[in-house]
Amino acid sequence: MTVEEHARRHPEVWCRFSPRQTLVRYAWYVGIVFVALWSVRQLEIPWLYFLDAHVQAGDLLVRMFPPDWAFIEEVLDPLIETIHIATLGTAFTFIIAFPIAFLSARNTTYNDLTWLIGRFILVTSRSVNTVVWGLVFVAIFGPGPVAGIWAITARSIGFLGKLIAEAIEEVDVGTVEAIEATGASRLQVLWIGVLPQVLPIIWGTVIYRWDINIRESTVLGFVGAGGIGIILYSSINLFAWREVGIILISIFVVVVFSEFVSAAVRQRIT
Amino acid sequence: MSSPAVYPTAWKPPGLIGNPAARRGLVALVVLYLLWSFGTIEVDWPRVGRGFPRAADLFSRMFPPDFSRWELLLKGVGESVQMALVASFFGMALAVPVGLCAARNLAPRPVYLLARGIIVITRTLHEVIVAIIFVKVFGFGPLAGVLTLFVASLSFIAKMLAEDIENMPPGSLEAIRATGASFPKLLVYAITPQILPRYLGVSIYRLDANIRHSTVVGIVGAGGIGQVLQASFNRYDYDFSLAILISIVALVFIGEFFSAWIRGRLR
Amino acid sequence: MLTITDLFKRYPTGQRALNGVSLTVDLPQVVAIIGPSGAGKSTLIRCVNRLVEPTSGSVVLDGTDITKLSRRELRRARRRMGMIFQEYNLVERLTVMENLLSGRLGYVGFWRTYRRRYPPEDIRMAYGLLDRVGLTGYENTRADALSGGERQRVGIARALMQQPELLLVDEPTASLDPKTSRQIMRIIVGLAQERGTPALLNIHDVVLAQSFADRVIGLRAGKVVFDGAPNGLDEKVLTEIYGEEDWSTTVARGEDEDEGRKPPRRRGDMESEAAVG
Known part of the structure; x- marks a missing residue:
């Protein structure tokens, strides 16, 4: 067994995926994130509402209690x-x-x-x-x-x-x-x-x-x-x-x- | 026939419930309940009687479906799809921590109970109820719809994830733990590979479900095609309603097809 | 009397199962059909009551050509032929008695079937047959609670409930152990003889065929290659039916090939999984 052959059979780096698989995988990731971001933009969500969302929600819960048992x-x-x-x-x-x-x-x-x-x-x-x-x-x-x-x-x-x-x-x-x-x-x-x-x-x-x-x-x-x-x-x-x-x-x-x-x-x- | 014995000439099949009294009692109970429910339902019979001619009228006014306002239609459909996409994306991402917390074999008891509680409450209330509450808090529009679908996706995917983790064979967890791995390493090496395919499958299924549900949350004003549909019904614009219904069916179809295709590839 | 003439069967897949089979069964005798897997044994039996439609040829039972009957007439003809299956094919979730009575379906109307009200003489016959096949007291047991041998006994009794003029038996013992197999064969042959009913019986166990049949028909590639008494089965004949093998002990067993073997998981599947993940 030559040195090259030995090196080929026992490589020092082991990767689970071939470069092509990795590429496809990352393409999927990027695509999914891109679609999600694009959708968020399109929906024109008023982000300002989120600033006091927790206050609003807390307020709502407070107003629900105590429930009106009658x-x-x-x-x-x-x-x-x-x-x-x-x-x-x-x-x-x-x-x-x-x-x-x-x-x-x-x-x-x-x-x-x-x-x-x-x-x-x-x-x-x-x-x-x-x-x-x-x-x-x-x-x-x-x-x-x-x-x-x-x-x-x-x-x-x-x-x-x-x-x-x-x-x-x-x-x-x-x-x-x-x-x-x-x-x-x-x-x-x-x-x-x-x-x-x-x-x-x-x-x-x-x-x-x-x-x-x-x-x-x-x-x-x-x-x-x-x-x-x-x-x-x-x-x-x-x-x-x-x-x-x-x-x-x-x-x-x-x-x-x-x-x-x-x-x-x-x-x-x- | 060798034996000259006289054989019986009658046979009755044994009932599902052996005791005849119990069987009759159960049947009586069911019948009584059905009668009661029939009796208590308040029916405006004359109005129902007029229903059939009205149905004929409705259908005649639905045909032919009116696609002339296709821009409005397309905008509504697009909004529904976007709502579903955003909700699925964030739901999928946040379901991971919640799901991990809701797995009995991973999370400490109080965390487990808290996560399970969130899942049960959000799962029990119908999406439309959640939607109307969000509409009251955030006002009309797609934001309320997105949040509704997000909450529904979160609890659905988290529940599935938690169940998968709980059903994992404990052996592989132990084996990785035995190598002295820390909790994050445990996640990466023992849990992720086992759960990932199912998690992706469930998420894709949820995207499909979100597309279907995004068509209804609009009925209480949470954006999407449902809002357009509700408006058309209120204006007695039935030919446009039919056009919208057809679009919804087509959308649901495409969503189901897409989801089946992706899930087929995952396997 | 059953006469089969020039029977051909070609499946839509192109597979030729029967290549011109002709035979006559004119005595109340047990006729065993032997042959290797895929020789067309099952197809032949199923062509007789047209569970499989023959491509050409005729099957004449007591003067009526089965192959020419309409659906309705076929149902009447099927009443005259009882069939026993390899996998018993009982209705698992019904009781033994209901399974037996299902043999009378061709004779009773739908209403009686619906109410499970069969004529008294049918019920008497059913109890008699239960006794005869050794299942006394099992009438209220559900079929899915029975062992293989017991199920086959129910299957036999169901076929005989039809009071058939001909018994079609498709590999009755292939799913049973050797001892139960012999018991089941004894019951089938005994009942056929008692009632003078001819039986056409598929079997791949040559020894069983030799010890229980009155006549043996050897089938190979959809053709009859042997027809005669069981003691005529010598090495030469067996070689002709099954191919070259050491037949000196005449203990030949047809091999069940690749049943229940799972296909290995393809490597491509795993790759596509990883690619998306």
């Missing part, structure tokens, strides 16, 4: 309505999303057209936020919880449908084959061969979405679609911060509670 009576009904909107919206979603999920799964759909229709419905539903759906349904049904329920339904169909369709596409093919081999009809294959396999996932997803919907329905009131958001909106606009404090606390409690229930139920059924 106000809880006014909060209770809208809070219950919020939960109802979430539950009924989820229930309707389940009824509507169930057949759509079977249409949107490659292995249970009828033909390419039905698959495309199913996918289209799911994508449209998913791409529009619950609050935006709320705007649309308030324009249709007028302000109130009915618009809220439909807004929740409209958004959740895409969520449930997509996850259920994915579960259907992952069912064990052998089982379906075996049921087909007995001479079962298409509906029977779905009912005996497919459904039992996806049922736990369906229930899990429904409960999970219910929990998300509770959180979503707390803001539907901002566009007039019912629930606690309505009084939260008016209290904020009246700068009644002690009321806002109690509303935020109650929302917090309900959301944490629903998350807990959802997690507990999902753990039991799977």
